[in-house]
Every structure is written in structure tokens, then in C-alpha cells.
Amino acid sequence: MSSLRRTDLLVLSNLRNDGRKPNEIRRMKIQLSPLTNSTCTNGSAFVQMGLTTVLCAVVGPLVCARRSDEKSDKAILEVNLRIAPFAPSSGDRRTTNPTTDRRIIEHASLIKNSLEASLMLQLYPKTRIVVDITVLADDGGRLCAAINAATCALVDAGMPMKDLVCACSAGLVTGSGSSADGLEDATLVDLNQKEVSSYSNESSAVYLPCATMPQRGTVVLAQCESRLSSVDVFERVLNAAMEGCQMVMEGCQMVSQIMEASIRERTGKLIAAKMGNASVKENF
Numbered sequence: 001m002s003s004l005r006r007t008d009l010l011v012l013s014n015l016r017n018d019g020r021k022p023n024e025i026r027r028m029k030i031q032l033s034p035l036t037n038s039t040c041t042n043g044s045a046f047v048q049m050g051l052t053t054v055l056c057a058v059v060g061p062l063v064c065a066r067r068s069d070e071k072s073d074k075a076i077l078e079v080n081l082r083i084a085p086f087a088p089s090s091g092d093r094r095t096t097n098p099t100t101d102r103r104i105i106e107h108a109s110l111i112k113n114s115l116e117a118s119l120m121l122q123l124y125p126k127t128r129i130v131v132d133i134t135v136l137a138d139d140g141g142r143l144c145a146a147i148n149a150a151t152c153a154l155v156d157a158g159m160p161m162k163d164l165v166c167a168c169s170a171g172l173v174t175g176s177g178s179s180a181d182g183l184e185d186a187t188l189v190d191l192n193q194k195e196v197s198s199y200s201n202e203s204s205a206v207y208l209p210c211a212t213m214p215q216r217g218t219v220v221l222a223q224c225e226s227r228l229s230s231v232d233v234f235e236r237v238l239n240a241a242m243e244g245c246q247m248v249m250e251g252c253q254m255v256s257q258i259m260e261a262s263i264r265e266r267t268g269k270l271i272a273a274k275m276g277n278a279s280v281k282e283n284f
Contacts, residue, residue: 017194018050025168025190025254026050026141030148030262032156043157047149050192051139056149058157060129075124077116080132081108081146087138107143108133110221114147114167114211117220120160129159140193141169143209147221148255155263163213165220166255171195172206214256 015021026049035044035057043058064070081104083096098104111133121129131153133146144167151165171188188195196207211221 018192022186022188028255028258030152030259032152032262032266043153045149045152045156047145047152049141049145051137052141052145053137054145054149055134055136056153057132058153061124061127062130064128070126072125074121076128077112077119077121078128078130079108079112083135087135110143111147111150114165114221115150118161118163118165118213120162123160140191140196144169147211148259152259163215164256164259165211166214166259167211168255169209171208214253
């Protein structure tokens with residue numbers, strides 16, 4: 001009797017390459033104020049989505065360096081995105097310049113647009129808010145993880161927001177099961193790097209990062225990064241994107257629940273410290 005490999009068992013069980021169900025997100029961990037000893041930050045957050053790790057720090061509101069940069073009716077939001085040399089899971093250790101790399105510039109712009117939809121910048125006119133994001137490990141979904149980390153860091157800094165901005169990715173695979181998972185006509189949520197790489201070569205595959213405000217039911221980011229081989233694929237891609245948005249909304253709701261739980265835990269600790277009931281831990 002021949003023994004079955006792990007990949008064969010996953011295919012028979014209709015599971016993905018990491019053992020998740022098609023509509024299951026990766027394990028998520030959020031830590032608020034990891035940079036408590038730093039006096040240069042007003043808020044920070046550490047977010048892990050599977051093997052993707054992002055650290056974010058927020059500084060501001062600050063006075064603009066030049067008067068020409070000020071806006072009389074609202075604050076300016078600056079987003080700086082950096083990728084650590086050891087972050088890519090492919091083993092590529094080349095250092096990317098955040099000022100010249102087009103991919104990083106595009107992601108920073110998308111993060112800025114997503115956060116501006118929720119931040120009440122009109123409360124801080126003639127100032128600027130700086131969001132520094134560092135990707136420490138990239139195993140797929142770094143854009144979504146960066147948006148979630150930036151949201152938590154802004155909440156930790158006490159910035160007024162209309163709603164939490166929660167991000168998650170979705171993809172739809174159609175075909176004869178030639179992909180790495182062997183899934184046919186499956187809608188996947190929160191894709192990892194291996195899934196994104198294997199599906200990017202298929203013309204019928206769709207990859208859709210999406211960011212929403214769950215309580216308002218508003219989509220602030222939806223970008224299809226897949227290439228369409230021909231016009232005939234447009235209808236299938238459109239239907240896939242609509243189904244993917246529904247799955248992303250469910251994934252964002254799960255992400256929102258995890259973020260709210262972390263924020264409530266952090267707020268409870270701050271209230272306990274204010275009442276004098278917090279325990280002090282000393283590290284020697």
C-alpha cells in the first residue's frame with residue numbers, strides 16, 4: 001500500500017497548501033504599543049497575519065516643516081513604507097529603495113488613500129501625521145497586513161477615526177485543478193505568497209486585495225492586480241471579483257473582531273493603570 005503525501009491529503013480534503021479551508025484566514029496576532037520605550041512615537045502596532053509580519057509607528061500631529069505644505073482645512077497624512085532586506089520569503093536579500101521602487105510607492109499610496117477615508121483629518125488643520133510602516137516578513141498579503149497595522153497604530157495614538165479600516169485579500173481560481181492546491185472553481189480568502197505566485201501564471205485566476213470599514217459597510221480599496229489575457233475573460237473576472245468581494249467582507253469582519261479585541265484589551269490595561277490596579281513588570 002503506497003503512502004499518501006501531505007499534498008495529496010490536502011487535495012483529498014479540499015484544503016489549501018497550509019491546511020486552511022478556502023474561506024479561512026491565517027492566524028492573526030496584534031500587539032498594541034510594542035514601542036513603549038520610544039519617545040519619538042505617539043502610537044505603534046505589531047501585526048502578524050500568518051508568516052507576514054508588519055511593524056507600524058505613528059508620529060503626530062506635527063507642525064509642517066514648510067508653510068507651503070500646510071492645508072488650512074485638514075491635516076496631511078504621510079505614509080512611509082519600507083521592506084526589510086530579510087523580509088521576502090523567496091530569499092532575495094536585495095535592499096529596495098522606498099523612494100524609487102514603483103511597487104512600494106504604489107502600496108504606500110494605496111495605504112494613504114485607505115486611511116484618509118476613515119481619519120478625521122479636519123480636526124488637525126495645518127499639521128501632518130506621519131505613519132512609518134516596516135515589513136519584517138513577507139509571506140503574501142503585505143498590503144493588507146500594512147493597512148491593518150497602520151489602523152491599529154493610529155488607534156493606539158488616539159487619532160479620531162470614523163471606523164476601523166480592515167484589509168483582507170481574496171482570489172478565485174478556475175480551471176482543471178492544475179494549481180498548487182488542486183482546487184477547482186474555489187474562492188480563497190487571505191492568500192499567502194505561494195498561492196499568489198502559483199495563481200499569477202493562470203489567466204483565469206483573480207487576485208483582489210480589499211479594504212473595508214465593516215461597521216459602515218464601505219469599501220475603501222479594491223484593486224484587481226491580475227492580468228486579463230483577453231476580452232473574453234472579462235465577464236468571468238467580473239463575476240469572480242463580485243464573489244471575491246463578498247468573501248473579503250466576511251474575512252474583513254473576522255479581522256475586525258480580532259482588532260477590536262486587541263484594542264479593548266489594551267484599553268483595559270490603560271484604565272487599570274490609571275486606577276492604580278496595574279502590575280509593574282521590571283526587566284533586568
